[in-house]
Amino acid sequence: MSMEDYDYLFKIVLIGNAGVGKTCLVRRFTQGLFPPGQGATIGVDFMIKTVEIRGEKVKLQIWDTAGQERFRSITQSYYRSANALILTYDITCEDSFRCLPEWLREIEQYANNQVVTILVGNKIDLAEKREVLRQKAEDFAESQSMLYLETSAKESDNVEKLFLDLACELIREAKQNKLDNTDSAPMPGEGKAISYLSCCSLN
Amino acid sequence: MAAVDLPSEFDVVILGTGLVESVVAAACSRVGQRVLHLDRRSYYAGNWASFTFNGLQDWIRESQEQRPPEELQDWSSLVKEGEKLMYLPHSDSASISNIEIYCFARFRPITDSSGGDGTGLRLFKPIRVHQEEDHLLLPAETWVDPPLPVCQPINFSSSLGPFLRQLMFSRGSLVDLLIKSNVSRYAEFKNVSRVLTCRERRVQQVCPHMSLSRPTNWTVFLTSGHPYRGRPYLDFLSDQQLGENLQHFLLHSIAMVTENTPTEVGLAATRHFLRCLGRYGNTPFLFPVYGLGEIPQCFCRMSAVFGGVYCLRHSVHCLLLDKDNRCKAVIDSRGQRISCGHFVVEEGHLTLDIKKVSLVTVPPITAGAPAVKMVELCSSTMTCIPGTYLVHLTCQSVGSAYQDLSPVVTRMFKTPQSHDQDAGPSVLWCLYFNMVDGSGVQVQRQDLPSNVYMCSGPDGALGHEHAISQVICILPEEEFCPPAPNPEDIIYDGDSAYSTGEDEQGEELQEGEDLKKEEADNEKTKEVDGPNDREEQKQMVESCDQGEELQ
Ligand SMILES: Cc1cc2nc3c(=O)[nH]c(=O)nc-3n(C[C@H](O)[C@H](O)[C@H](O)COP(=O)(O)OP(=O)(O)OC[C@H]3O[C@@H](n4cnc5c(N)ncnc54)[C@H](O)[C@@H]3O)c2cc1C
Ligand SMILES: Nc1nc2c(ncn2[C@@H]2O[C@H](COP(=O)(O)OP(=O)(O)O)[C@@H](O)[C@H]2O)c(=O)[nH]1
Ligand SMILES: [Mg+2]
Numbered sequence: 199m200s201m202e203d204y205d206y207l208f209k210i211v212l213i214g215n216a217g218v219g220k221t222c223l224v225r226r227f228t229q230g231l232f233p234p235g236q237g238a239t240i241g242v243d244f245m246i247k248t249v250e251i252r253g254e255k256v257k258l259q260i261w262d263t264a265g266q267e268r269f270r271s272i273t274q275s276y277y278r279s280a281n282a283l284i285l286t287y288d289i290t291c292e293d294s295f296r297c298l299p300e301w302l303r304e305i306e307q308y309a310n311n312q313v314v315t316i317l318v319g320n321k322i323d324l325a326e327k328r329e330v331l332r333q334k335a336e337d338f339a340e341s342q343s344m345l346y347l348e349t350s351a352k353e354s355d356n357v358e359k360l361f362l363d364l365a366c367e368l369i370r371e372a373k374q375n376k377l378d379n380t381d382s383a384p385m386p387g388e389g390k391a392i393s394y395l396s397c398c399s400l401n
Numbered sequence: 402m403a404a405v406d407l408p409s410e411f412d413v414v415i416l417g418t419g420l421v422e423s424v425v426a427a428a429c430s431r432v433g434q435r436v437l438h439l440d441r442r443s444y445y446a447g448n449w450a451s452f453t454f455n456g457l458q459d460w461i462r463e464s465q466e467q468r469p470p471e472e473l474q475d476w477s478s479l480v481k482e483g484e485k486l487m488y489l490p491h492s493d494s495a496s497i498s499n500i501e502i503y504c505f506a507r508f509r510p511i512t513d514s515s516g517g518d519g520t521g522l523r524l525f526k527p528i529r530v531h532q533e534e535d536h537l538l539l540p541a542e543t544w545v546d547p548p549l550p551v552c553q554p555i556n557f558s559s560s561l562g563p564f565l566r567q568l569m570f571s572r573g574s575l576v577d578l579l580i581k582s583n584v585s586r587y588a589e590f591k592n593v594s595r596v597l598t599c600r601e602r603r604v605q606q607v608c609p610h611m612s613l614s615r616p617t618n619w620t621v622f623l624t625s626g627h628p629y630r631g632r633p634y635l636d637f638l639s640d641q642q643l644g645e646n647l648q649h650f651l652l653h654s655i656a657m658v659t660e661n662t663p664t665e666v667g668l669a670a671t672r673h674f675l676r677c678l679g680r681y682g683n684t685p686f687l688f689p690v691y692g693l694g695e696i697p698q699c700f701c702r703m704s705a706v707f708g709g710v711y712c713l714r715h716s717v718h719c720l721l722l723d724k725d726n727r728c729k730a731v732i733d734s735r736g737q738r739i740s741c742g743h744f745v746v747e748e749g750h751l752t753l754d755i756k757k758v759s760l761v762t763v764p765p766i767t768a769g770a771p772a773v774k775m776v777e778l779c780s781s782t783m784t785c786i787p788g789t790y791l792v793h794l795t796c797q798s799v800g801s802a803y804q805d806l807s808p809v810v811t812r813m814f815k816t817p818q819s820h821d822q823d824a825g826p827s828v829l830w831c832l833y834f835n836m837v838d839g840s841g842v843q844v845q846r847q848d849l850p851s852n853v854y855m856c857s858g859p860d861g862a863l864g865h866e867h868a869i870s871q872v873i874c875i876l877p878e879e880e881f882c883p884p885a886p887n888p889e890d891i892i893y894d895g896d897s898a899y900s901t902g903e904d905e906q907g908e909e910l911q912e913g914e915d916l917k918k919e920e921a922d923n924e925k926t927k928e929v930d931g932p933n934d935r936e937e938q939k940q941m942v943e944s945c946d947q948g949e950e951l952q
Contacts, residue, residue, distance in 0.1 A: 241886060243586075243706050264705035269407075269712035273445055273698035273705075275587055278691060307456075 204248055204257040208368045209279060210361070211261045213301055214286035215294040216268045219320040222351035223286065224260050227361050232352050249365060256365045270300075277308035282316065282364050287335075289319040289348065290327040295335065302342060314367050316345040318360060323350040407712065407733065410740050411437040414731050416489075416717050417747025419447040421856035423700035424872045425745050427584065428882050430707035437739065438701065438709055441716040445701060447747055448497075448836060451692030461832070464497045476719060479738045484729065487720040487850075489746070499801040501833040503816075569687045570673065571680040574869035575696075576687065582882035587699035589690040590681075626668045634667025635660045703885060720744060720853065728850045744853045745875060790826070802833035 212220040225231045228245040244261040261280070266272045277283075285301055287294040298317070305315065317339040319330065332348065339346035347363070349356040412434040415422050423446075426438045444450055452460055480486055569575055579585035622641065629637040634656060638648045652658065656670040677685030689695045705711055716734040723729045730740040794806050810816060815827045849855065854875045857867070873881065 240708050241706060243885065264702060265708075266702075266705050266711045268710075269715070271711040271713040273702050275691070275695045275698040276702060278695075279589065 204255040206254065206365075206369060206372060207257045207259065208281040208365065209259045209261065210282045210284060210364060211277065211280040212284045212286060213263060213267065213272065213305070214284075214318075215288070215291075215297050216265075218286045218288040218291070218294050219351045220284075220286050221262055223284070223318070223320065223349065223357060223360070224262055226351045226354055226357045228260065230354075232354070247361070249362060251362065251365055251369060254369070256369065258361060258365060260361075272304070274308040277305065278310070280309060280313055281368050282314040283309060284316055284318055284360070284364070285344070286318045286320055287330070288321050289330050289332075289335075290321050290324045292329040295319075295330045298338065312371070314345075314364065314371065315342075316347060316360070316364060317342075319346075319348040320351060322348045322355060323353045407437065407715075407737060407739060408435075408710065409738065411435045411710075412741065413437070413743045413745060414717065414739060414741040415439065415745040416441075417447055417745075417856065418442075418445045418697055418701060418713075419449050419747050419856060420697045420700075420868045421871045422447075422745055422747055423697035423704070424578070424869065424882075425854075425856070425875050426704035426709055427582065427700040427707075428872060428876050430704040430709040431582070431882055431885070432880055433707075436704055436709040437741070438704060438711050439715045439717065439733070440713050441734075443714050445713070446694040446697040449694055449697055451694030457832070461500060461502065464834075465500055474718070474736070476732050476736065479732055479736070480721060483724050485722045487722055487728075489717060489719060497834055497836055499803065499833065499835045501801075501803045503828070503831050503833075569689070569693075569696075570677045571685055571687050572677045573673070574866050578869060578882060579696075579699075581884060582703065583885040583887070584699045584703050584882070587702050588695050590687045591690055623668055623672055626664045629664035631663050631665075633660060634658055634662050634664045637664040637667070703882075706885070717744075717746075720850070722850055726850050727852050742852065744850075746853065746855055748855050748857050802835045806833060 212224065214220055222232055224245055228247045242262070243264075244259050246257065246259055248255055248257045250256070261276070263272060263276070266276070283305060285298065285305070287298060289295075305313070317335065319332070319335050322328075335348075336346050345363070345367070347356055347360050349360055351357060413425075413429045413436050415426050415436065415438045418438065418440040422438070426436050430436045440447065444452075444456070450460075476486060579588075625641075626637055635648070635652060638651055643651070651671060652660065652667070655674045656662070656667045657674075658667045658670055662670075674685050681687055701709070701711060717731045718734055718736075719732050720728045721730040721732065721738070728741065728744045730738050731744060732738055794809065796805055799805055810828065810831065856871055856875075
């Protein structure tokens with residue numbers, strides 16, 4: 199790992215109902231684009247963006263659902279080894295908020311239990327159509343010990359902040375883990391062929 | 402979550418998300434076909450699935466439920482002129498039978514489930530935690546892996562597929578395909594640390610470090626089988642001046658065949674085993690972390706990334722056939738007509754009449770009788786809680802799973818029925834069931850429309866060659882799962898994503914590279930052990946290859 203061009207690598211996974219703006223958030227952050235063209239982006243598995251935080255290079259690998267959320271058919275393996283989850287709803291769509299408990303159940307079942315989860319209310323540029331009060335969402339996030347942020351992929355509000363905040367939190371946790379696991383030498387016979395976990399969380 | 406309607410036109414409709422169906426889905430989407438992939442269940446991978454402990458409880462409940470026979474609905478309004486309806490039977494639960502459960506530990510439900518620690522088994526924490534030495538069932542120091550520093554997301558995950566399905570040979574069509582298609586980037590693997598055999602109640606290690614000095618000339622050994630063609634492998638082995646132990650190893654642990662297996666089959670299996678040796682780690686096997694049920698899901702993800710539409714809890718009720726007896730469309734479980742060019746279906750949806758050999762899998766136990774195969778998984782495989790092991794036992798069934806396997810269980814483990822109450826690790830919980838063997842399934846059958854293909858479930862044979870060969874039968878002319886482009890090589894041109902994906906060198910996230918690096922590392926370690934070993938191993942592989950050519 200010494201030759202890599204980053205200090206940390208984190209896998210971030212987006213979930214939430216179809217149409218809430220997950221893909222737009224990713225494209226806005228990684229490419230500065232909106233709207234990112236119509237239809238599904240065929241063949242794009244995840245996007246990469248490397249950011250610098252306090253002098254450390256952090257490579258973010260951001261995974262989108264590949265449309266499997268449309269019929270609630272996300273593969274369990276999608277959640278595995280994610281360092282962070284962005285659970286997104288649309289503030290102009292009450293229904294996308296009401297589905298959050300279902301998504302949380304799925305997270306509980308399949309994701310690593312150290313995963314950092316952030317709740318995101320997207321489309322705040324459509325303030326006049328808001329259906330979910332900010333306070334209500336904040337309370338819900340707090341009750342589930344999630345971070346909370348409101349964004350607009352369209353106006354680029356808070357999008358940068360969303361990913362940078364996550365990166366900071368992940369670095370903080372990784373450093374904490376390192377302190378907690380001082381005796382964790384590399385494991386013998388470990389055949390993990392591929393690991394998107396950062397060097398810090400696996401060593 | 403929203404009840405959106407499915408699109409009504411696809412090139413390929415696939416029912417069932419087992420390995421074969423999932424590879425077909427990935428391969429078709431990859432070459433631009435429009436794929437609809439359905440599964441009647443609420444989880445992926447069908448009979449290949451891996452479950453959390455809670456998930457397994459649900460599965461048991463579902464499998465035991467007698468579902469009322471589904472009413473045949475009248476779809477005639479959806480049938481166009483000249484079309485014929487063909488109903489698919491709802492016969493899934495027939496592939497699993499004879500379920501029996503025994504619980505030997507007291508489990509304490511933790512009342513506060515709202516704590517949401519994200520795990521299944523925590524809700525059922527065993528009160529009596531076993532002594533470490535209880536679990537050192539098998540006499541080797543390497544057995545207990547250190548716990549993973551990252552917290553286990555799932556504390557128990559049990560795969561349904563039988564023994565050999567838990568593991569993958571490190572060479573062979575499946576691993577090659579995973580690497581070639583870049584699908585492997587969705588999964589993580591572990592080496593299998595040891596292969597053992599049990600003889601006269603003693604557990605012995607086959608590899609690593611089994612002395613190979615006796616059949617010094619592998620080329621001769623592997624190619625001298627001609628006169629024995631058609632005769633049992635055991636006859637051949639007994640005539641080779643091998644010790645009894647070595648014969649036993651070669652037959653049961655290396656070739657993994659029975660005493661009646663023909664020599665050429667036994668030799669081919671031996672050759673395969675030897676060739677897989679040393680590719681990744683000390684044994685010829687790889688284990689997908691979280692269980693083999695991950696692999697079909699990885700192919701499904703690949704298909705989705707390339708436009709495949711996924712829908713669980715959704716099935717197909719009938720096919721619409723045209724005058725030439727080709728499937729033109731299907732009617733799904735919501736009564737929607739969906740046209741398709743091809744229809745691929747998991748066996749069990751179509752086959753009530755095929756004769757099958759059953760297989761038995763027993764999750765938490767252990768074994769030794771020659772025909773019973775066992776996999777013991779420790780907690781760092783993410784399949785069970787630290788301090789416990791998950792053991793799979795498989796054999797070709799004669800009676801029910803319980804009848805066939807419980808004698809082995811009581812002999813190797815400590816259960817209330819065991820004679821020797823001091824020996825062996827205690828069984829906490831065990832599950833017996835019979836599963837249909839998919840090896841007899843033919844992809845295309847005379848009695849099916851020509852564009853309807855049937856995929857088998859897990860079978861008891863070695864490796865996954867059968868599964869992959871079925872896919873190739875289904876897709877004879879397409880480019881088969883070309884490597885998916887690396888996300889970092891994708892160039893975005895304005896609004897439309899555009900992939901180049903050719904230059905993959907030096908990319909640390911590439912599975913192929915990663916594996917290669919690992920291979921190099923393995924080789925390095927061997928060099929440290931002694932340069933001769935490495936040379937020997939190479940010769941061994943070469944002699945295997947030659948053996949094959951000569952056969
Ligand atoms: C089933 C099987 C599994 C294997 N698994 C592995 C594996 O997991 N990892 C791996 O690295 N290799 C494996 N091998 C390859 C192989 O066994 C190598 O030979 C092994 O690594 C060397 O092991 P050893 O120390 O037991 O030496 P041996 O193979 O026993 O011998 C090493 C050297 O000593 C000589 N020698 C051995 N016994 C005697 C004797 N009695 N008198 C005189 N000379 C002797 C041999 O001719 C040889 O030159 C396996 C082979 C088989 C058949
Ligand atoms: N006004 C507004 N529209 C948005 C925003 N984000 C996404 N959208 C629109 O919402 C629709 C769905 O977005 P998409 O990213 O595909 O959602 P996904 O299904 O969650 O990936 C698209 O029409 C977007 O243009 C936003 O922040 N503001
Ligand atoms: Mg999207």
